Amino acid sequence: xxxxxxxxxxxxxxxxxxxxxxxxxxxxxxxxxxxxxxxxxxxxxxxxxxxxxxxxxxxxxxxxxxxxxxxxxxxxxxxxxxxxxxxxxxxxxxxxxxxxxxxxxxxxxxxxxxxxxxxxxxxxxxxxxxxxxxxxxxxxxxxxxxxxxxxxxxxxxxxxxxxxxxxxxxxxxxxxxxxxxxxxxxxxxxxxxxxxxxxxxxxxxxxxxxxxxxxxxxxxxxxxxxxxxxxxxxxxxxxxxxxxxxxxxxxxxxxxxxxxxxxxxxxxxxxxxxxxxxxxxxxxxxxxxxxxxxxxxxxxxxxxxxxxxxxxxxxxxxxxxxxxxxxxxxxxxxxxxxxxxxxxxxxxxxxxxxxxxxxxxxxxxxxxxx
Amino acid sequence: xxxxxxxxxxxxxxxxxxxxxxxxxxxxxxxxxxxxxxxxxxxxxxxxxxxxxxxxxxxxxxxxxxxxxxxxxxxxxxxxxxxxxxxxxxxxxxxxxxxxxxxxxxxxxxxxxxxxxxxxxxxxxxxxxxxxxxxxxxxxxxxxxxxxxxxxxxxxxxxxxxxxxxxxxxxxxxxxxxxxxxxxxxxxxxxxxxxxxxxxxxxxxxxxxxxxxxxxxxxxxxxxxxxxxxxxxxxxxxxxxxxxxxxxxxxx
Numbered sequence: 001x002x003x004x005x006x007x008x009x010x011x012x013x014x015x016x017x018x019x020x021x022x023x024x025x026x027x028x029x030x031x032x033x034x035x036x037x038x039x040x041x042x043x044x045x046x047x048x049x050x051x052x053x054x055x056x057x058x059x060x061x062x063x064x065x066x067x068x069x070x071x072x073x074x075x076x077x078x079x080x081x082x083x084x085x086x087x088x089x090x091x092x093x094x095x096x097x098x099x100x101x102x103x104x105x106x107x108x109x110x111x112x113x114x115x116x117x118x119x120x121x122x123x124x125x126x127x128x129x130x131x132x133x134x135x136x137x138x139x140x141x142x143x144x145x146x147x148x149x150x151x152x153x154x155x156x157x158x159x160x161x162x163x164x165x166x167x168x169x170x171x172x173x174x175x176x177x178x179x180x181x182x183x184x185x186x187x188x189x190x191x192x193x194x195x196x197x198x199x200x201x202x203x204x205x206x207x208x209x210x211x212x213x214x215x216x217x218x219x220x221x222x223x224x225x226x227x228x229x230x231x232x233x234x235x236x237x238x239x240x241x242x243x244x245x246x247x248x249x250x251x252x253x254x255x256x257x258x259x260x261x262x263x264x265x266x267x268x269x270x271x272x273x274x275x276x277x278x279x280x281x282x283x284x285x286x287x288x289x290x291x292x293x294x295x296x297x298x299x300x301x302x303x304x305x306x307x308x309x310x311x312x313x314x315x316x317x318x319x320x321x322x323x324x325x326x327x328x329x330x331x332x333x334x335x336x337x338x339x340x341x342x343x344x345x346x347x348x349x350x351x352x353x354x355x356x357x358x359x360x361x362x363x364x365x366x367x368x369x370x
Numbered sequence: 371x372x373x374x375x376x377x378x379x380x381x382x383x384x385x386x387x388x389x390x391x392x393x394x395x396x397x398x399x400x401x402x403x404x405x406x407x408x409x410x411x412x413x414x415x416x417x418x419x420x421x422x423x424x425x426x427x428x429x430x431x432x433x434x435x436x437x438x439x440x441x442x443x444x445x446x447x448x449x450x451x452x453x454x455x456x457x458x459x460x461x462x463x464x465x466x467x468x469x470x471x472x473x474x475x476x477x478x479x480x481x482x483x484x485x486x487x488x489x490x491x492x493x494x495x496x497x498x499x500x501x502x503x504x505x506x507x508x509x510x511x512x513x514x515x516x517x518x519x520x521x522x523x524x525x526x527x528x529x530x531x532x533x534x535x536x537x538x539x540x541x542x543x544x545x546x547x548x549x550x551x552x553x554x555x556x557x558x559x560x561x562x563x564x565x566x567x568x569x570x571x572x573x574x575x576x577x578x579x580x581x582x583x584x585x586x587x588x589x590x591x592x593x594x595x596x597x598x599x600x601x602x603x604x605x606x607x608x609x610x611x612x613x614x615x616x617x618x619x620x621x622x
Contacts, residue, residue: 012371013372013373049428049429050428051372051428052371052372117588118428118429121410121429121586121588122429259460260372260459260460261372263457263459263460263461263462264372264425264427264428264457264460265427265428266427266428266429266431266455269528269530270462271408271431271588271589272588272589273524273528273529273530273562273564273589273591274524274528275525275528
């Protein structure tokens with residue numbers, strides 16, 4: 001089991017001149033500490049226009065800053081929106097390769113397609129198209145990284161032969177992931193030999209079944225990259241405190257705040273009738289889980305409370321096949337920064353050792369020569 | 371925390387219908403035709419259209435809905451609503467300040483049972499193969515003219531209708547108070563289409579939506595469905611904060 005931290009970078013109103021600056025500084029401080037404490041990875045989302053919920057529209061910049069202040073933690077671009085109105089596949093490949101180089105081969109490359117009308121409408125993207133363009137991009141980007149020169153004629157994207165430069169530091173290329181929010185996307189990941197990013201919740205039993213199917217299908221995959229990244233990476237809330245009741249109460253406040261903010265946005269399927277978006281997106285299962293417990297109970301799958309409870313919950317996730325858990329640490333600064341840092345320290349001291357193992361990056365190797 | 375509404379509903383309360391009892395039986399409305407358009411509105415009216423008990427959506431939106439009901443306990447009617455997309459706490463809802471209907475019997479029944487704040491008008495819905503048109507005319511003045519252009523079939527399951535919050539005066543134990551009545555009908559779809567939304571005319575003041583400027587088209591759908599008008603389950607006190615405003619009927 002590997003542990004990471006996961007940033008939406010949510011910024012509370014009122015927005016003073018220093019509010020975003022301070023939240024970004026807090027996040028970077030958390031990254032620095034995570035690296036010192038032995039967390040394995042840090043992920044940052046790409047979201048646009050999502051007031052308060054996420055002010056993380058340029059994660060490549062934030063993550064580059066994170067890479068510059070850390071030594072070991074892996075850098076998760078989570079995710080590149082593979083929709084032409086948002087990004088361009090050539091540029092995405094170039095930026096990712098550059099991040100991999102400057103981080104010394106620490107990049108994890110997440111892909112996805114956005115789930116809100118707030119974003120899709122803002123960029124003038126057509127919701128029916130996003131799954132198709134995602135599928136095209138995840139096939140061409142690894143070829144841009146591994147072929148000296150690349151050319152392509154496709155449905156939504158074409159280019160004449162060019163050398164897409166630089167090439168990633170990791171060889172053959174960084175591990176590739178798919179953000180999983182809609183039902184069935186975990187199978188899209190499996191069939192393409194990609195890691196499943198965010199596949200959890202909805203109850204242990206249901207997820208155990210989904211993970212088993214992911215494992216079964218990936219055995220017969222047609223990998224989009226040069227290697228198969230068979231891993232199930234999940235997202236959870238973390239608040240760890242010596243006192244179970246205080247830890248659970250604070251963690252539930254964090255989860256509730258996150259949920260509340262997400263609901264204010266306009267999901268794609270709420271605005272535009274399309275089969276392309278069967279669920280509401282923005283970690284819907286995580287949000288459902290956060291509010292699913294009976295009054296007075298702690299939701300069973302959430303990593304909140306005291307170290308003993310958190311160990312128990314993680315063991316359960318581990319037993320059903322989860323490889324990694326990334327933790328949301330805060331939402332609109334609802335938890336004071338000092339308490340967030342203390343929670344991380346306590347987790348590292350009391351919980352991490354119970355799951356200690358030698359961490360080996362999935363990418364074959366890191367080396368300088370192209 | 372998210373933005374909240376700033377609207378004082380006092381001027382609207384005296385015009386709102388009175389709901390004498392919250393114990394309302396369901397209605398079955400077979401074969402209803404529903405045309406819905408969504409538009410984004412300018413943020414100058416983001417908070418001014420809804421009371422403090424509600425959050426605006428991001429971005430702010432209006433929903434234009436015209437429903438032809440061929441069969442109901444009070445006979446056929448055509449109902450037109452322009453609703454403000456919003457959130458009641460974390461729940462997606464649509465606030466209705468004023469609607470129009472072509473049947474006096476339906477106006478009275480829908481007002482008394484589900485709190486629909488309606489006025490009489492000539493409301494028309496016309497389904498063609500190349501478009502679906504709807505108009506609302508009040509005393510010879512067109513206050514809404516909208517279309518779905520170039521319909522293409524989809525699944526009814528792809529359409530989401532938001533539950534209404536209707537402004538009404540609720541009477542309990544002889545005391546009358548303004549409340550938003552949650553109305554969340556069930557739909558069983560027979561057919562569904564989507565197409566290009568087109569808003570040809572809209573008089574915001576006629577819908578008690580001063581300053582609403584629908585400038586950016588989002589979507590249009592047309593469906594034929596059996597509608598079940600629900601029992602009442604929740605009320606919202608428009609004067610309270612979003613986290614304190616929702617009341618489950620019968621909880622006290």
